Amino acid sequence: MTIEVKDLKYIYSPDMPGETTALDGVSFDVTEPSIIGIIGHTGSGKSTLLQHLNGLIKPTSGEIYIDGECITDEKKNLTDVRRKIGLVFQYPEHQLFEETVAKDVAFGPKNLGLEEEDIDRRVRRALYMVGLDYDEVADVSSFELSGGMKRRAAIAGVIAMEPAILMLDEPMAGLDPQAHRDMLALIKKVQRDMKLIILIVSHNMADVAELSDRVLVMSKGRIIMDDGPHEIFKRYDELSAMGLSVPPAAEIAQKISKKVKGFESNPLSIRELADDIEEFRRTKR
C-alpha cells in the first residue's frame, strides 16, 4: 500500500468573501506501513489534507495516487477508495447513530455490501481491536457508554471496514488521562496487528513523538518539514517560531543543555531523557 500526493492545492469557497487557500502545494509519499504524525498550527490545513486522501474533497489542482491509482480522477469510484482508506474525524463519537454499538460498527461493512457472516466477523474483530468486549457492549446503546468507550466504538466503526490506510484526526482530543493512554496503546496495537499506514493529526507533541515513525509539519497549507521525530523535535527554535511546541522531554533537555556544559540530549520521552542524564553523569565521573 502506497500513498503519493503531488502538488495538492485546495481553495475553500473560491470567489466568495470567505475564500481561503487551505492547501498550497502539498507533496509527500508514503511507501510502507508506519505511523505518520502530522502537526501544525491551527488552520494549517491538516484536516483538509486528510479529507482529500479519501476523496471527500476534490482538490482544486494536484493529484493523489493510492497504490499507483489516481483517486482524484473525475471518474474514479469513490466507494473503492473509501474501502481502502478509513478516516476517523475529530470527535467521531458525535457521528454514532444506531440503536446498539454492534449495529453502529456494522454500518460501514454493510455499506460495502458484505455478507451477514462477514459483517459479524468484522464487527467482532473491530471491537476486539479497540479493546471493547463484544458480549458486554454489542447490544448496548452507544449513548450509554463512557466518553472514552464511545470514542473507541466510533473508531471500531472505521476499523471494521478493514482499511489499509487509517487516518485519525485528533483522536486524543478531550479524553481523560486513562482513556488517553488507552488510545495511544490502541493506535500502536492496530498498526502492529493490521500492518496499516496510519496518519495521525495531533496537537499533543508528546503523543506525536511517542507514536510516529515520521513527522510532517504543516504551516499555511504547505509541508515545511518531513523527517523522523528525533530530527523534527531537535528544531526547537523553528517550531516555536511557528507557535508549535516540542514534547516536554525535549524542552527540558533543551533547558538543561543551556545550563550544563557538554550535556546533549535529543529525547522524545522522559524515559529517554532520564537515560541520557544517567549516561552523562557516568561519563562525567
Added chain:
Amino acid sequence: MIRDITLGQYYPGGSAVHRLDARTKIIATLVYIAALFVVNNFWGFLIAAASLFTVIAISRVPLKFIFRGLTAVFLIIAFTFIINLFMVDGRVLWEWKFLSITYEGLQRACFMAVRLVLLIIGSSMMTLTTKPIELTDGLEKLLNPLSKIGVPSHEIALMMTIALRFIPTLMEETDKIIKAQQARGADFESGNLLSRAKALIPILIPLFISSFRIAQDLALAMEARCYHGGEGRTRMNQIRFHRGDAAAAVLLIAFLGVIIASRWI
C-alpha cells in the same frame, strides 16, 4: 457544497447601503415587497427591477454572489412558473391533449416568476448588507412599541439572533456529519426515494443530538453570564437614524409613489 448557500448571509462592506440604520432597511424591504404586489404591468416591474439593481450597485455586493443565492430557490420559482403557465384560462396559444398555454397564463407566469426573483433578491439585499446583530437590534426596536400590548419583542429578537447565529454552525456540523458517514461508505446519491430517505437517518440523528448539545452549551453560557431577559438591559451599540436614513426615506416614498402610479400606465 452546503456552505455555498448565501441566503441570509452577510456580505461585509462599508457602502452607503451598509451604513443605513437596520430599521430603515427592514422597513424599506417590507415596502419593497408590498410594492411588488402592487405592480401589475411590465413598466412597473421594470421600475422595481431598476431600483433594486441601483441599490445593488450602490452596495457593491457582487452580482455573482447574489445570484448564487438564487439557485437555492430555483426549484420554487420554476414550480410557480409552471403552475401559472398551465392554470390560467384565456386566449389559447398552444394546446396538446389536456394541456394548454394561454396568453394570459404566460403573462401571469412571467410576472409571478419576476416577482419572486425580485422579492428574494430584495430581501437578501437586506441580510447581505446588515450584520445579523444589527438586524435583530433593529427588529427589537421596531417591535418595542408592541411590547406594551404584550408582544415579547426582546425574546423574539433574541430568538432570531440565536437562529441566525447558529445557521452557519449547524451547516458546518451537517457538513461534517455527512462527510463522516460518507467516509464509512454511506451513499446519499443513488437508490430509489425510500432508500434515499433511509440514508438520511445516519445524518439526522447525530445532527439532532448535536443541536441539543449546542443548545445546552449556549443556555449554560448565557446563564453563567447572568442573562436574565430583556428587562433593564442596556446595549453596547446604540442605533440611531442618520442623514442617510432620511434620504433613503425620501427615495422610498418617491419609489412607492411611482410604483402606484405605474398601475395606470
